[in-house]
Amino acid sequence: MLAVTQIKYIKHEVNQKGDSYSDIGRRMRLDPYTVKKYANKGDFTEREKQERPSPVMDPVKPILDKWIKEDLKKKKKNHRTAKRMFHQLVKYHSFIGSYRTVRAYVSKKKKELKEYIEEASLPLESIPGTAQVDFGTAPFLYHSEVIDLPYLVMSFPYSNSFYFQVFPSENTECLLEGLQRIFHHMGGVPHTIRFDNLSPAVKKIGAKGERALTDTFERFVLHHGFHYEFCNPGKGNEKGHVEAMVKYVRNNFLLPECTVLDLDQFNETLWELAEVDRDRSHYEKQVLQSKLYIEEQERWLMLPEKSFECVRHQEVKADKYGFVSIDQKQYSTSPRFAKQVVRVRITYRFIVILNEQNEVIVKHHRLYGVKRKSMVWQPYLDLLSRRPRAIKYSSLYEQFPQIWTDYLNNCTEEEQKSALRLLGKLLKNNDFRLLNQALQSASVHGHPSADQIKHCFYSLLHDDHPYQTIKPTVEVPQVPVASRGLSHYDSLFQNGGEIK
Structure with missing residues (x-):
């Protein structure tokens, strides 16, 4: 359509001055028929564009729409071309239209979807497939002690739903482990995720709001392909949905304090809690949250082929x-x-x-x-078995359980070598408990040898009766107390070379 000033000029020159269509066309570089059209046009009401029905394309448009939306969840190199879509329509849907028509429709539809995705004026709460993330804290009875532990919440504002996982810390590795667990359980990745300025993700905030991301978080984002947003400093209300959901999770699922024996096993029970919670009506839309969540799923990105190593x-x-x-x-x-x-x-x-x-x-x-x-202990025991005297003069001596420290202190050098070799062989998973019982049992009737400790260890391991010395039936004369171990060497140095 011509500009308003051009139409006014045509009408004036034709209707008022009587110039010919050809003369005006030459002056304006327009076709005479165009000049005639606007000179005689009387109705300039803007009308909605009417799309004519297409008996060939209309039946396959929903199929093409579905394919285009599926492809938008994948990497660009894995998108189907319009030509490939055309061949699939012909082969599987008896399509009789032309390739050019399919290509034009696919191009138009992709442009429309791209404009919708990039629409910046819509609040995040109104867009399906988006998420917000934050940490909260709650008390837990963990390892027989009540302590506060952080829990990671990912909320979905459109459907008012969520997932959460409990971790021992809010460090980078826990954040990424939690996000990836949720992605894998969901079977997809939200296309946009809003965060607070979490230190595991943001190293520094620049003067103009630019964020310097931590290296691991940046690689995590690239791996999964989602778009990230960060709140302005001090503007937690910009992720108000997840902040409200952090409070909701604590009040409804984590109070009073839960008893946790194994954190990973406990986290496995939390998926169902979140999913059952969706079977209620949305507070504004008056639709089941579970139905809105299905709409979210249609907008998610596909999971990468390989898991990200949160390392x-x-x-x-x-x-x-x-x-x-x-x-x-x-x-x-x-x-x-x-x-x-x-x-x-x-x-x-x-x-x-x-x-x-x-x-x-x-x-x-x-x-x-x-x-x-x-x-x-294992890497150290081999060295100590070859250099037992060194153990007394290093901080490693203090790392042994007290029962073993006392025992080794009363050993001769050869006995220490044997005992340390025994520890190197029997100590598993750094667990001294059974070895402590074996040493205690073997020490009932005096200072035991390494073989006696070994015998008691295997007796306890197989629930046999521990080693016991045979009590004499006749009275034995009392033997003077002998000095054991290496303490006489200490006396030698402390008394100027004279043993007393």
Whole structure:
């Protein structure tokens, strides 16, 4: 349609001055028929465009719409071309139309969907397939102690639904582990997720609001392909839905404090709680939340083919005893890595120490709470069995259970070697409990040998009667108390070389 000024000019020149259509067409560089059309046009009412029915295309439009929406959940390289769609319509749906018609419709529909997805004026609450994420805290009876633990909530504003998982911390590894668990349980990824400025995700906020993301979080976003949004600093109301849902989850599912024996097993019970909760009417839309949730599913992105490894790698220098410090907690490596740089693989559950060839040196359960040091004995016991005197003059001596510290203190050098070799063979999963019972049982009638401790250990392991010495039937004369162990060496040095 011509501009209003052009139409006015045509009407004036034709109707008032009587110029010919051809003359006006030459002056305006228009076709004379166009000039005639607007000179004589009397109705300029804007009318809605009427789409004519298409008996060939109309039956296949819903099929094409479905394919286009499915493809938008995938990587671009996996999208079907219009030509491929045309061939599928011909083969499976007896389509008799032309390829050009299909191509034009697919192009138009993709443009419409793209404009809808990129619409920025709509509030997040009104868009299906979006989510908000935040942490909350609640009390739990965990390991026989009432402590506060964080729980991660992902809420879906459109359907007013949610999922949540409990973790020992709010660190990067717990955040990403929680998000990925929820994605896999859902079977898809929200196309847009709004976060607060969580430190596991955001390293720094720039002057103009730009965010410097943590490396692991940035790789997680790229892997799953979702769009992220962050609230403005101090504007928690911008993710008001998840904040309300954090409170709802705590009040309805986590109070009074839940008893947790195994955190992973406990988390498996939480999926059903969230899903049953959807069987109620939406507070505004008066529709079951479970039905709205189905609409959410149609807008999710597809899961990546491979899971993301929620791991952080770090290089750390061990101290003189072979301990490394991770997040202000200490973990043992091996005596041969003392004062050397080792590679550490950090997940929410484990701290794995690796050598230069990425071979596992030792694996620890990650520490949370007040406990500050994790000791895995096996790498140290071999060294100590060859150099037993060194144990008294290192902090490692204090790491043994007290019953073993007292026993080793009263051993001769050869007895210490045998006892340490026995510990290296029998100690499993760093658990001294059965070994402590064996030593206590073997010590009932005096200072035991390594073989006696071993006998008691296997008797307890197989529920046999522990080793017991045979009591004499006749009275035995009292034997003077003998000095055992290496304490006489200490006396030698303390008394200037004279043994008393």
